[in-house]
Amino acid sequence: MTTRRDHYCGGPGCGLGAMLAAGLRAPSLLPSWLQTRGGQVIPTNSGRTAIALIAQIFELASGDEVLVPSYNCGTEIDAIISTGATPVPYRITRELSIDEADIELRITSRTRAVYVTHYFGRCHDLDNLAALCRQRGVKLIEDCAISLFSGLRSCDDKMQADAAIFSFPKWFAVPDGGALVLKDDHQGVETMLKPPSLPRVVRQCLPLLKSAALRGRVSGRILKRSGRNRKYDDATSLQVPAPSRPDMPQHYYFDHHVHLHRMSRITRGLLNRVQTGRLIETRQHNWEQLRVGISDIPAIQPLFNTLGEDECPLVLPLMVNNRNRWLSELHTRRINAIGWWAGYYRDLSWDEFPESCALKDQVLALPVHQELGEFEIEHIVRSICEIAYFCEEAPANANRLVDVKPLVSEFPQSQRMSVRS
Numbered sequence: 001m002t003t004r005r006d007h008y009c010g011g012p013g014c015g016l017g018a019m020l021a022a023g024l025r026a027p028s029l030l031p032s033w034l035q036t037r038g039g040q041v042i043p044t045n046s047g048r049t050a051i052a053l054i055a056q057i058f059e060l061a062s063g064d065e066v067l068v069p070s071y072n073c074g075t076e077i078d079a080i081i082s083t084g085a086t087p088v089p090y091r092i093t094r095e096l097s098i099d100e101a102d103i104e105l106r107i108t109s110r111t112r113a114v115y116v117t118h119y120f121g122r123c124h125d126l127d128n129l130a131a132l133c134r135q136r137g138v139k140l141i142e143d144c145a146i147s148l149f150s151g152l153r154s155c156d157d158k159m160q161a162d163a164a165i166f167s168f169p170k171w172f173a174v175p176d177g178g179a180l181v182l183k184d185d186h187q188g189v190e191t192m193l194k195p196p197s198l199p200r201v202v203r204q205c206l207p208l209l210k211s212a213a214l215r216g217r218v219s220g221r222i223l224k225r226s227g228r229n230r231k232y233d234d235a236t237s238l239q240v241p242a243p244s245r246p247d248m249p250q251h252y253y254f255d256h257h258v259h260l261h262r263m264s265r266i267t268r269g270l271l272n273r274v275q276t277g278r279l280i281e282t283r284q285h286n287w288e289q290l291r292v293g294i295s296d297i298p299a300i301q302p303l304f305n306t307l308g309e310d311e312c313p314l315v316l317p318l319m320v321n322n323r324n325r326w327l328s329e330l331h332t333r334r335i336n337a338i339g340w341w342a343g344y345y346r347d348l349s350w351d352e353f354p355e356s357c358a359l360k361d362q363v364l365a366l367p368v369h370q371e372l373g374e375f376e377i378e379h380i381v382r383s384i385c386e387i388a389y390f391c392e393e394a395p396a397n398a399n400r401l402v403d404v405k406p407l408v409s410e411f412p413q414s415q416r417m418s419v420r421s
């Protein structure tokens with residue numbers, strides 16, 4: 001019999017009933033865990049909307065420069081460019097630290113803002129940078145899209161940056177949602193946004209409903225019968241060798257029609273039901289279980305090995321060779337691993353930043369979210385052990401070839417780890 005214990009390690013899901021109830025009882029304010037950052041909070045439909053808004057509020061325009069981290073997603077870069085400003089990358093080290101000396105060198109009379117991204121739940125110490133920005137008359141913007149709950153306690157004081165942006169669908173089962181938090185109050189900011197687009201919100205609900213269903217009993221059986229999860233298949237079905245610096249996916253680019261909207265009622269309602277304490281604890285626990293479980297495998301190196309008490313992980317990021325091969329194998333096992341920020345924003349000077357290129361090519365993110373339990377984490381650990389056995393022996397150019405056959409059948413029966421089903 002197919003049960004909930006079906007090894008489904010996809011993203012968080014949400015049922016239809018919960019969505020409708022949340023939409024009907026949506027409060028007008030965002031929950032207090034965001035307000036604790038001490039600024040004016042403006043709900044938006046995405047992180048990109050928050051970036052475009054801040055660019056309008058700070059009146060960035062053609063000829064202005066914004067210093068951006070060389071290790072970036074690309075979505076944030078295009079949102080900045082949409083204002084006419086020019087992004088100028090500064091160095092991020094292989095350990096994900098900001099090279100402050102490089103920032104200082106790159107500030108010119110055209111620099112209007114420094115954009116900082118907190119990576120994977122680890123907050124940079126902004127003391128020096130905030131002082132430098134104040135001294136040079138430059139705005140400081142922090143991107144907390146992938147570090148939502150980290151450093152909350154230390155944010156009880158007034159924010160150091162002039163603005164912070166957030167993105168919620170990376171953390172919870174919500175169809176849309178982001179926020180802009182401004183250090184100083186600005187009047188009429190919400191009126192700069194259009195109301196939510198209902199057809200778009202409905203479309204964005206569908207993957208959440210599917211995820212909730214896949215985690216349930218009956219649909220698990222349907223999934224097995226109907227084959228696989230199309231999302232995973234799409235991610236691994238390219239037939240052609242990838243170019244050495246492929247463009248980022250099309251939907252990462254900024255689109256004024258899609259992005260300049262307010263947050264949907266469904267998301268407002270769902271955010272107010274989040275139990276932050278339990279969520280943070282579960283993510284930290286899953287992260288640690290996973291890290292310990294795979295710590296003896298030489299083929300993979302976690303980007304960092306410790307998590308501060310005040311840090312909430314989004315994923316467990318690893319460096320691997322042959323990343324596409326790993327992805328193909330993990331997806332076959334229904335594990336929603338991500339080739340993190342694969343794809344390059346086309347107009348940046350990537351040759352200057354080999355460490356960031358290595359991160360772009362090699363970081364693999366494993367899920368640790370709040371809907372995964374011991375059983376799923378154990379499944380991920382066993383899968384990693386299995387895959388490592390083969391990936392270490394894979395040809396060096398395997399990373400370029402995305403269409404890779406599953407390896408599990410090649411694994412000698414005698415050496416295969418027992419995976420509960």
Ligand SMILES: Cc1ncc(COP(=O)(O)O)c(C=O)c1O
Nearest residue numbers: 046047048073075076143145167
């Ligand atoms: C670091 C970072 N900032 C901003 C964004 C934009 O967030 P959203 O997808 O909500 O527009 C992303 C999206 O992946 C991101 O990774």
